[in-house]
Amino acid sequence: MTTTAPPADVADVSTRMSRREVLQALSGLMVGMFVSILASTVVANALPRIIADLNGSQTVYTWIVTSELLAMTATVPLWGKMADLYSKKLLIQLSLGLFVVGSLIAGFTPNVEVLLISRVVQGIGAGGMTALATIVMAAMIPPRELGRYAGIFGAVFGVGTIAGPLIGGLLVDTSWLGWRWCFLIGVPFTILSIVLLQRTLHLPVVRRKFKIDWLGAVLITAGVCTLLIWSSLAGNKFAWASGWTAAMVLGGLVLLALAVFVESRAAEPIVPLDIFRNRTVSLATAASVLVGVAMFGGTVFLSQYFQISLGKSPTVAGLMSLPMIFGLLVSSTVAGQLITKFGRWKAYLVAGAAVMTVGMLLLGTIDATTSVVVLSIYMAVLGIGVGMLMQNLVLAAQNDVPAHELGATTSVLTFFRSMGGAIGVSALGAVLASRVTSLTAERLGPAAAGGGSAEVPDLSTLPEPVLRIVQDVYGTATADLFLVGAPIALLALIVVLFIKEKPLHTLSGDERRAQEEAAAKAATH
Template sequence: MATQQTVRESAEGEARQPRSVRVVLLALMIAMLLAMLDNMIVGTAMPTIVGELGGLEHLSWVVTAYTLATAASTPIWGKLGDMFGRKGVFLTSIVIFLIGSALSGMAQDMGQLIGFRAVQGLGAGGLMVGVMAIIGDLIPPRERGKYQGMMAGVMALAMIGGPLVGGSITDHWGWRWSFYINLPLGVVALAMITTVLHLPKKQRADGTRIDFLGAGLLTLGITAIVLVTTWGGTEYAWGSATIVGLAVGGVLALAAFLFVETRASDPIMPLHIFRSRNFTLMSLIGFITGFVMFGAVLFLPLFQQSVQGASATNSGLLLLPMLLSMMVVSLVVGRVTTNSGKYKVFPIIGGALMVTGLYLLSTMDTDTTRFLSGVYMAVLGAGMGFLMQITMLVAQNSVEMKDMGVASSSTTLFRTLGSSFGVAIMGALFTNKVQDEMAARGGGAATAHSAQLDAASLARLPEAVREAYQHAVASGTHSAFLVGSAVAVLGFALAFFVKEVALRGTGPAAKPEAAGTAKDAAVAEAV
């Protein structure tokens, strides 16, 4: 009788769980939307902000300060969640993000705005990591595929809706509301997470101390790398003393960080997680995916506006074929993973499609139609759909539950660094190619700002210069995407070395007692 009652209570608990999980996921998706939407909205408002606050020479720092703070704080948030409990740390990151948003909206000069954006970025670093780690705590990897479409959908919504929302807010409410809009969304997320999310409280072991030295060295290394990729070829020449000094300093800081982590009692990034072959491979594939994706997001709208004459107002809609394809494929992959428990084939297919899509995009020229470029984008989007969520899922499945935060933050960090390198390297190739082509075709009058002309400015150019510029952009796009395709080949090759390890969780056909433990899964595929 007692056994029957226990079974009945267990069944009732399982019936209730999906509903509570969906409520928590809704709150997490709102937080994730905050982090992803912010830069998209603010980017549209930047011309208006500069017009009111001045400081055009410091414009790039409004974005750089946010990016630096986000990247540098990401691994620290992950470790703090592992040490002190996920919920409290995540709520703290939301509060810091909202404080930074409110202060940014009240900024009176460019210096204040840059400082407040850094505060905002500090909180944003904990938002993405918190979302991924909490999902890792709540939902077994085998079941997580059901919810992959939600995350892909939020990403697509941010990229498509960000520029549209940012332009509308700036035009009707003023640029300060580009920051204030975060407050009501953040308050809703805070309220929902506080009341609905229930996770076990963690007690820090006696004698365990925060690895401040490791955190400081890692922050210095990440900061130097991001500054190199942000400033190189734009603010400073690649061979300048500033860029070389930052590169050398970054390498030395990271080398010292690795040395310190091997001796720390509780390292900020435990190096033992990289003993797992799958975790290391997913980190590298995530880096390559970030490299490719953000390069595509940067250059595709530019090509369509400059060469195909599309309007910049609806720039987010230009990426619709890629984003929709990514979202649909991610949803299907998630369902198949949940039902079958198999995943190794997906990184391989994704890598192949990503290489193919980038190569096809590199073939675009001034005669390429919007329909054909949309097909090429859909191929690339499908490749990313196979990879975006699988990389995080397999990485989390490859570590013990106690390391879920650092695993999530490390994977996120690699993707962030990949995007920085992608934008820098592909951007440098693109700019140099455009300027060389403009000079060769006699468009010298536009060479100084040739990589920044929009459709409206282009229409005011003499016809010969305009045609020269369109050919130059097509040539620059070819070089950028060809390099992206070559980098994607490495990701495709790495996918073949992923080891198929059973995902934790029951799945539709598995028995609970066969689910295994986090430690079993991590050890099973360790090198």
């Protein structure tokens, strides 16, 4: 009886996907990941034009970004859980299909309300793609080899995050296209991804009896959404210290506490709480939240700074983000290659967090007169730090958990990083609106501030003296956001220092799972 386990292991190793098969499947994953991440940021440079055309306010400006991040964040744990129960290939194609539907609705939206609904649909699809892509990678590729691919994947994630403003700016400034193509441009690429994955992705489907914890899923989603909505509205629609704040924070925490109670007793929890007993997972999760807050919270508003404070066109504003893209692309790829070659990864986490902190501090010194060269250097520094840190946090956690927990672990990390991003965008967006209002009131009087909900200014309609004041106000307010983000990045560095480095596995997730199941069967006989 005991002689059956080794042949099973050998058989599983021998059926590992070849490098060519892996690259073919990854091409589809990367296209899907790119357009999903692009959806979060492609509207950044287009937002001033969108808001003007649809008669939106500064609050709506933030919500067009936040609603997509909110839906993506809230649904990631459910996607991750389903990946352990259903066909990963089918789930990825479903998520991409939802993304196509949301993109089409957004592209033809008649008003802000429909646009916000379409962004939620996009977010649900993007949540599935961002969670499942990394899970599929871990199933196909051993952690020892994953560094090479994770570096490329991290670069795709980063480029999608930061290249969005450039693509959006080009589309807005092209008269025969316009801002609606910021949403429609992803449709053909998403369909291409579905076709590629149908042809190239071949993973075994583990069939077993299961019961999804729908109550836990609802409680988690409701709790997270309540807190994120509060962080978006506080300081704008109502004071940070107010009855609304108390009610929403208390309500969100109660819902999450109930979710923990339900999850601790569920046979098939959405988020298995025992994975947090793993020190690496807990620390990587905390760091992922902080990275999300710092990166998304700061960079989303850079494009507004470029256009309003520096007076650049959407296309030029997009081009100005290239130093950050290149910094992230180079550092993520090089770090991934070095990790695969030498098998060491912690040094890149520590260096990345340190460089990210420096980048945030440098960007905290900008104003309406900062030169493009100086800005480019500062953004490149931030990109280099994020590139070394972000994807390798996932690699460290995946390497330190049993194969049957890969899906849950990956989705938890993605969930908390997205939640950090949503919190960063909504909370720092509220801080920006508050700072703009208070600085405008100081310089131009209370009437010009508009009570915190004034529309984003149209620079072409402002007289020269007022224009200079508005540009200076937005420059100062944007720098303040990075000064808020810098200690958050520093905290991420402190957390990363406590992660213990462990040797990388040489078997893929599917091979490790086969070994674990074979060992469990052998132990019961």
